[in-house]
Amino acid sequence: MFEKVLNPYLEHLKIEKGMSDLTLEAYARDVSGFLETACAFGIIIKPVTQEQLSKLEDQRGLLRGHLALLRKLDRKRSTLDRHLAAIRSFYKYLLVTHVLQNVPDNLATGRGGREKNLPRDLTVELTEELLAQPDPSTLRGQRDRAMLEVIYGLGLRLAELVALNLGSIEWQSGRVRVLGKGNRERILPLAGCAKNAIVQYLEMRVHPDLWKRCLEGKITGEEALLPLFEGRPGSRISRRTVQSRVALYAGELAGVKGVSPHTLRHCFATHLLEGGAGIRVVQELLGHQNLSTTQIYTHLSRGRLKESFQNAHPRARKTK
Secondary structure, eight states, X not given: OOHHXXXXXXXXXXXXXXXXXXXXXXXXXXXXXXXXXXXXXXXXXSSOOTGGGGGGTTOHHHHHHHHHHHHHTTOOHHHHHHHHHHHHHHHHHHHHTTSOSOOOGGGSSOOOOOOOOOOOOOOHHHHHHHHTOSOTTSHHHHHHHHHHHHHHHHTOOHHHHHTOBGGXXXXXXXXEEEEOGGGOEEEEEOOHHHHHHHHHHHHHHSOHHHHHHHHHTOOOHHHHTSBSSBSSTTSBOOHHHHHHHHXXXXXXXXXXXXXXXXXXXXXXXXXXXXXXXXXXXXXXXXXXXXXXXXXXXXXXOHHHHHHHHHHHOTTTTOOO
């Protein structure tokens, strides 16, 4: 409905900001909802044109009204923050393209005090129990076990896992190429349980000739672009399927609720830190641009910090 005015903006974000397709989809939804509210308030009319967007200037009440509507729908604070970020980004684009000369005061400030809700922690023992849930005697069980091992073993985002191809893995060097946010590629080591689980899954699923070429690094073209994890035969697994499988296996563990693929990514980071890995290393593995983001996801308990300090600092235990 708003494609005519949104497409140039989204193209700008993709080229200038390097935003991922998932972020672009979210921003498109959020700004479309904002424009829908502007139409409902009678500020602009459909079909919306670039010229009409100039009427958004100095509409302080529009933003407040739009956020009030979202609150009535019981949207979470994090969702409201994302909507606000998308709308602010859209206004900034309108300024850059000279559609607007000014923006409302309540859009000119920063994001404010966002609530940082962290995913729940699982102990190493409970994580291992979760990874052992899939039935290895079936192809689906082998696939699910491999997915769980890869998310936890490599700390992948859900979208990164789903996007993996057969050609993403360099078997001879033991590495996997992951395409992260903003189309930024990172190379991660593939070894141990995650590697073994993928091998067992692909040996059961892939034709022996293709599997041999995979191991030799000789797959190219369409073969290299085949999905690593399939839903139905020949089709890439969906994000929703991965989420439902993780929730299913977590539900089989007594007292464990609210576990998602991101929970395993979070456990990857916290368990690495608790094992002695440096935070900069964890930052690289997670694909975070800012260290502050890693600190949010990989927080340590106060007791753990005290213990680490006492064990590491040469004067921590001395009294004189």
